[in-house]
Amino acid sequence: MAHPIHEANLKLNFPARLQKLTKLWHEINEAPFQHQQTMLRLWASGFFNKGKGREHLINLIDRGVNTVVPFLVEGDPEVLVETLVGNYKPWAYTTQLALNFFIQQMELADTVLIQAATNSMFGAGITRTFTEYDRKVTLDDEVIKAGRPTVKIIHDTDYVGDAVARDREDFAFEGDIYKLPTAYARELFDGKAENGKNPADFIDADSKLVSDYSPKKISDPNFDRNKWALRDQTTFIDIYLFDENRTVTIMPEGKNAMILRSVEEDGPKESPYDYLGYSYFPGHPVPIPPAWGWHDVDVSSNIVAKTGREQAEAQKDIVLVDAPGKKLGEVLEASNNMGVYQVPGLTGVEKFSVGGINDQNLLYLAFCEDVFNKTKGAEPIMRGAGTGSPTLGQDQMLHQNASRSINNMYTRYHRFQTSILKKLAWRIWTDPTVYIPLIHEVPGVGTLPKIFSQPDKVGEFYDFVFKIKPFSTQRMSPEVLYQRMMQFASQWILPTMPMAEQQG
Secondary structure, three states: OOOHHHOOOOOOOHHHHHHHHHHHHHHHOHHHHHHHHHHHHHHHOOOOOOOOOOOOOOOHHHHHHHHHHHHHOOOOOOEEEEEOOHHHHHHHHHHHHHHHHHHHHHOHHHHHHHHHHHHHHHOOEEEEEEEEEEEEEEEOOEEEEEEEEEEEEEOHHHEEOOOOOOOHHHOOEEEEEEEEEHHHHHHHOOOOOOOOOOHHHHOOOOOOOOOOOOHHHHOOOOOOHHHHOOOOEEEEEEEEEOOOOEEEEEOOEOEOOOOOEEEEOOOOOOOOEEEEOOOEOOOOOOEOOHHHHHHHHHHHHHHHHHHHHHHHHHOEEEEEEEOOOOOHHHHHHOOOOOEEEEEOOOOOEEEEEEOOOOHHHHHHHHHHHHHHHOOOOOOHHHHOOOOOOOOHHHHHHHHHHHHHHHHHHHHHHHHHHHHHHHHHHHHHHHOOOOEEEEEEEEOOOEEEEEEEEOOOOOOOHHHEEEEEOOOOOOOOOHHHHHHHHHHHHHHHHHHHHHHHHHOO
């Protein structure tokens, strides 16, 4: 059966079907999006709400996120560029220097990779690699729109998938929803579209900017936040078509159903989007995130913790002395800690305790803690929260076993970031305006200037292999580096030294 995107429909043209399928994707995934917001609210623990909430005493979501994410990424990755063509090796190294320089300039870890890893804890880590238009240049008497290679984070609710497909391999298209300043969009899309019309003539602002910024107006929950923008904004949808290897731009349903722009993806025939997920339920393209496995334990433990906190705060010690008195119950209820009260029939002075936490609550909290520690990526030894055995050797074995689940996640993450870097490398490689001055440090010689630019380029893109140094995104302290160096010396260099001396 043909995909709905390709069906002949006299009532709906191709852009209109894309608008309908985009809306269908968000309707089908409404429940996962709502669950994601629930998990994010638990993680924030009321920080962005007015007042002081005391409902979230134990934040297991935060504990899990800050255990897994640092294992996935902490800093910018380092790229290796290799080639089998001997004459191209100097240029391969120049390309490697240029890519690593560009990654550092972008601050790729802070702006993209860490955010994507964090997003993948609650849904999916989604990015898009593209050239962001920012200027016009003249090359060979031709005016072209040029820009800077860019990687952007796409939130789950802004992502568009194929609602008809049962898994990602069957997608006919994917894309994202975004906003642009209206004036910038009219300049960007100015030209003749496939239907012969100028798309810029159909681009209007989503809403009229307000002039009333009174607190009463802005605090209205029904107030349109788009009206607060500094400039007029317009919403667009970019859709990548897998079978045609091109990206088309449309507007949301309710606006003119036309293709504003169509761009052939001249690079590797793969989507400009990268999608990071860890656990997929059969027949569903949206992953089940790690935080969903922590959610119930977090909620349950905090219900009991709240009760225990109230019991502990109600605990008080009272000193009772012998004397006539009335309404002892009301007196005890209104009493202060270590208050002194007269009670008939008492001999001497006696200390009396009321309230206090129930020991059964503490046992249940310990049970919840144990359940959480057994979930994927949340083991205490992985976050340095405590040892699991009396000896270092046993701890190392426990750490190795506990690392398996996170290593599985890292394998997927490494593939995710490698795909991003290959797309970024292609964008830089094919940029006709690229010019990156570099410094090549040669040990024992000094520094040599190098230039990465189109006129100096040799070979073709596919003559080179782009890799990321394994675990280069993870940062180690000098103590850990020293420990590993000594371990390598004691376990490898020293045992083989006599054999090496005998062989000269």
